[in-house]
Amino acid sequence: MDERFWVRLLPWRQKNKAESKSAQIKFAPKLRITREDGWVYLELQLANRSSWRVWVEDASVVLADLAVNLQTFLPPGQARHAILQNVSPNETLRVSLAEAIYDAAGRPQEQYSCLVLTNVRYRVFDEWCNAQLETYRVEMAALSVCGLHSARWYDKQIKQINGSVGLTTKEHKG
Secondary structure, three states: OOHHHHHHHOHHHOOOOOOOHHHHOOEEEEEEEEEEOOEEEEEEEEEEOOOOOEEEEEEEEEEEEEEOOOEOOOOOOEEEEEEEEEEOOOEEEEEEOHHHHHHHOOOEOOEEEEEEEEEEEEEEOOEEEEEEOOOEEEEEEOOEEEEEEEOHHHHHHHHHHHOOOOOOOEEOOO
16 A cells, blocks of 8 residues: 555654644634725735634734835834734634734825735634734835735745744744
C-alpha cells in the first residue's frame, strides 16, 4: 500500500498536530472591497471556519507610504478600530475599516493612497491571539474606496529586514 495511506491512519506520525486548542481555530480575516446597491465598501471580513465562537476585540491599522494632499490635520499614521463582537461558528462578520484608514491618513480632502498593515486581536479558549493580514495598497477619496491591491512584495521585504521575531502572543493565519 501507499505510504501516504498509512500516515493518515497513524495519528501520532502526523507532523501538523495542533499543540493547543486555540491552534485548532480556523479564523481568517481578510480585507476586501464589496459592492452593494451601487455603493463600494472597504470591509474587514472576519471568517470563523471552526466549531467554536471567537471574540474579536479590535483591529489595528498602520499606514505606510502615505501619498496625500490637503489633509485636515497631521496624520497619525495608525488607528485602532474597536470591534467587540463574537463571531459564531461558521459565520463571517463584516466590519468597515474606511473611517479608521481615513482618520489615520489625516482626513484628506482629495484622493490618497497608502499601504495598510492590519492586525486583528481576538480571544478564543481564554487565550489572546493576533492575526496579521496581508499588506494592501489602498486608494481612497475621503471615505470612498477607489482601489485595493495586494502588496505581498512589502511583506517579503519586512520579513527579510526583521528576520525571525519571537512574538509574545500566538499568531494564526487562516
